[in-house]
Every structure is written in structure tokens, then in C-alpha cells.
Amino acid sequence: MRYFSTSGIILRKQNSGENDFFLTLLSPEHGRLQATSRSSRKITSLKGPHLDPLNYGTFQLYRSGDRYTLTECQIENTFPVIKADLEKSLYGLTICEILLKSIQDNQENQELFQLFLRTLERLESSDQNHLTLEEFKIKLLKNSGSWPDIGVCNYCQQRWQADDDIWIDRIGNLNCLDCRHLNHDKLDSTSFDAVKLANFLAEYTTDQIKLNIKPTQLFDLQKITGIFLTNYLHCELKGEKILPSVS
Ligand SMILES: [Zn+2]
Numbered sequence: 384m385r386y387f388s389t390s391g392i393i394l395r396k397q398n399s400g401e402n403d404f405f406l407t408l409l410s411p412e413h414g415r416l417q418a419t420s421r422s423s424r425k426i427t428s429l430k431g432p433h434l435d436p437l438n439y440g441t442f443q444l445y446r447s448g449d450r451y452t453l454t455e456c457q458i459e460n461t462f463p464v465i466k467a468d469l470e471k472s473l474y475g476l477t478i479c480e481i482l483l484k485s486i487q488d489n490q491e492n493q494e495l496f497q498l499f500l501r502t503l504e505r506l507e508s509s510d511q512n513h514l515t516l517e518e519f520k521i522k523l524l525k526n527s528g529s530w531p532d533i534g535v536c537n538y539c540q541q542r543w544q545a546d547d548d549i550w551i552d553r554i555g556n557l558n559c560l561d562c563r564h565l566n567h568d569k570l571d572s573t574s575f576d577a578v579k580l581a582n583f584l585a586e587y588t589t590d591q592i593k594l595n596i597k598p599t600q601l602f603d604l605q606k607i608t609g610i611f612l613t614n615y616l617h618c619e620l621k622g623e624k625i626l627p628s629v630s
Contacts, residue, residue, distance in 0.1 A: 385446050389413060392439045392499055394479045404434055409482055409499055414490035418444055418451035433458045437475050437503060464507045474512045477622035478502060478519055484616045498522050505590055513601055513629055518584045520608040525585055529615040533578055538562035549573050555610045577603030601629045
């Protein structure tokens, strides 16, 4: 199949040569797909104006060896609300950064694609930007098998109770106050409310639910997801440092 068609979302657009764009897409069937879009930077180009990051649509490609060329595209959603709002754009680009660091070529992952699309639709339509990002991180980690059961103390295996002091180390081990002396890593405190919220976001899709979340709960949640994500990606995120703070 030298010519083929796939749905996709643009993650990155880079200039290439004099008139070309080099695009990175997430496709449900092909994972990361990198393709050249020839002459798209010319003013007369029909494709050029449609090739912005976050745009979702159907892409026709031509394959030659391991190189892909974009021949046509039909964009279905440009997410205009996200693009017109600086804060939402930063959230969108942070999600792209996470995906660019975690996805690989030729890896079918329908679930991850649907997660990305649903996350953008949610960012477009809801005010809960921060929660949307945290839910995305947890579901991405779960999809990659990097989200463990955090409902118990790692040492004594006790299920958390509402008044527990909970501690987390740099690789994501959680421990209770009684087991604190067993963990020799640097510890940070987190809360029962944040752990409960993290478990909820790992299990349920919250698109239709209006959650009432305290800023401290979101702050502690961000600590937990940050630790697991840094360990999974083996690096820190640049984009996230410029996002608005939650508390
Ligand atoms: Zn314990």
C-alpha cells in the first residue's frame, strides 16, 4: 500500500527546506507518523493553512521506503476555542509534548488516539483545564502499563483511610506514617483526597461529570502524576513549567 489514508491529529509542524512542512501526526493505526507536506508554505498552497498542531482530520499519504509524503487532507476539527485562548493553547501543547515524548512509530494504539481526541474535545468545551490535563496523564500512564494500584501502602498493604497521612517517594512508592521509617528515599506528603481522586480518574471517564475539586486536592494530585510521568518519560516537561499554578 503506497497510498493510504488515516485519521490523525497533528502534534507538531516544522519548517523543512524552502517551501515544505515536516509534520508529526498521531494516528490510531500507525502511532507516530512523520510526513513531509511539499510546497505547503507557498502562499498558493491549499493544504498549508490546515496544517496546524491539534488539527484533527483524515490524511492521505504516500509511502516510499520509510518516508511519507502528505498528498491530501480533510480537516474535521481545528479546535478554535483552544487556539483562541492562550491558557488553553498551553494545555494543548503540553499534551502534545507528552505524546511526542512517549509515542513511537508503527505502534497501533486506538485507545491512546481516542484519549487524545476526547481530551482535546474536553479542553475545547469545558473550563476544567487543569483537571483535563491530569486525567489525560493518568489515562496515558494506565494505557502504557505505568500506572500502579495506589490504593494501598506499599509496605503494609493497608487500604487508605480518610484520615491517613500519606507519603510518596521519588519513584512513586506510597507509604503510611507507620511505614515511613522503612522508606529511605526523599519523601513528599500527599493527601487521601488526592489519592482518591487519582484512583477515580484512572477508572472513570469524567466528561459528563461536574467534579467539585479543591485547589489543594488538585495540587497534591499534580505531585502524584508528576512523579509517575517523569519516571515514565525519563525527563521533565518544558511546557508544564509555564502553565498557571493551581493554588
Ligand atoms: Zn504502611
